[in-house]
Amino acid sequence: VDLTLNTRTQADHTVLEVAGEVDVYTAPGLRDRVSDLLDGGQRRLVIDLGGVEFLDSTGLGVLVAGLNRAREIGGSLSLVCPQERVLKLFRITGLDEVFTVHGTVDEALASPAAG
């Protein structure tokens, strides 16, 4: 499997663990999951990118869309990204200024920004 998605609940938040490769082929799966969670009432979302081995522009686009959807419905979406090689993509595209990016899930859950 190129992409693995696991959901769990922790400290009143939904943590979506993403592992594998998020690209033009697999990103629709991530989009559907995020969309289902947000519109299914899981409005405080933490997306853990710790297991991501590859992320492309399609994956970044899905995260941007998810953030917008979360804001639209009064929820929150924050990211956990411990890997420098993935973080770099956010910096290159300026998206590090758009997202709240944490190093660990605990940090994300403790952050006021995670709502």
Next chain:
Amino acid sequence: MGGSGEDAAPTVVLRLPASPAHVRTARLVAAAMARRSGVDEGLLDEVRLAVGEACARAVRQHERYGVHEPVTVEFGDRGSFSVAVIDRAPSAGGDRQPAAARSGLVAGESAEAGDGDLAEVSLMPSLDPTVGRPPGVAVADVPDIGGQARRRPDLAAPWRGLNATADSLGLALLGAVVQDLAVTPAAAGAGTRVAMSWPLEG
């Protein structure tokens, strides 16, 4: 100059069905070819990302225009490691100056996108750093994407417009990780050629 400047025949040519599933195939071959050709290990991530972005863009273009021909990826290893990704989708074309062609990559494609893409096209300005300026995300404009995002945190209407958002982000990534990038009309017929190259060690 640039990656497209090498006239030598490519060492390896891939013809990929224009399907998202095969973009990964192209990335894997690119990384293997780069390693075999002698590209520095530290650059392999960039090669993988850049080839992936160029192929993803080509596949999106083929889907957008309903083009069923394969996408061609050419690898060369003479003097430098070069990769060219050639799509067969209609492009702005006409102007062979790389900067203008690069602009066409965004402006032309979005302007000419088919009916099904109208929603996406109209949403594009929400992440398009060229708003209020002449059309065309020159790759040099990349930092503005961040600037734009900071000014307007409410970007695109969710879920729709994903392809356009990905196109903009993909260009930003390509421009940032490939120092030697040339975007020109394909040599024959419709299409765009995205050429990149990396130095070889020793």
